[in-house]
Amino acid sequence: MLGLRVVRGPNWQHGDQDGGEDHVGTVVEVNGANSVIVVWDMGCTTVCRGGGGEYDLRVFDGAPVGICHPIACVACEDVAVFGTIWRCATCTNVTLCSPCYHDDKHDISHEFVRLDLPKADPVTVPKRASSQRSRSMGIFPNALVKRGAHWEYGDQDETESNSKANDLLDLVLLLFYDGVPNFCCAKET
Numbered sequence: 001m002l003g004l005r006v007v008r009g010p011n012w013q014h015g016d017q018d019g020g021e022d023h024v025g026t027v028v029e030v031n032g033a034n035s036v037i038v039v040w041d042m043g044c045t046t047v048c049r050g051g052g053g054e055y056d057l058r059v060f061d062g063a064p065v066g067i068c069h070p071i072a073c074v075a076c077e078d079v080a081v082f083g084t085i086w087r088c089a090t091c092t093n094v095t096l097c098s099p100c101y102h103d104d105k106h107d108i109s110h111e112f113v114r115l116d117l118p119k120a121d122p123v124t125v126p127k128r129a130s131s132q133r134s135r136s137m138g139i140f141p142n143a144l145v146k147r148g149a150h151w152e153y154g155d156q157d158e159t160e161s162n163s164k165a166n167d168l169l170d171l172v173l174l175l176f177y178d179g180v181p182n183f184c185c186a187k188e189t
């Protein structure tokens, strides 16, 4: 669960602590069964509910926590798909990885189901052709980032000025697994 990438969910009640709708954050601490601490890419920290019928969050991407499906994406033909997979409910044997699904690969008028975990129950989602599009905001490749409040890596970033997320990606991921938030600036992808 640590490192899971999330966005605001159906019972969100924390105003714009996440930076606004469509902004992405990371689970950095689990507080018992129904509560987690999320650090948003924009820098704020929020205690979020995840049980008891109240869900502040939705899963955005499970790939950073190592979730892997032993199945190939029919579009990009990656043989193991990390994170969420998407299966066509109309055709047999059509499975997409998240980047291909969101890039409108396969027929967007077909209904899909989503699987967050290899053995999870499939969740039917609305057709992409009739869905509203939004752009995710946060730390993605090529985002500009800078040291966060908990930076403890000396001058590994060489300069305190903005750096590209690609250059700092290893450091950022290391911090996810340490459970120590250390990022504060986000630009659109």
Ligand SMILES: [Zn+2]
Pocket: 073, 074, 075, 076, 077, 078, 096, 097, 098, 099, 100, 101
């Ligand atoms: Zn793919």
Ligand SMILES: [Zn+2]
Pocket: 088, 089, 090, 091, 094, 106, 107, 110
């Ligand atoms: Zn299909």
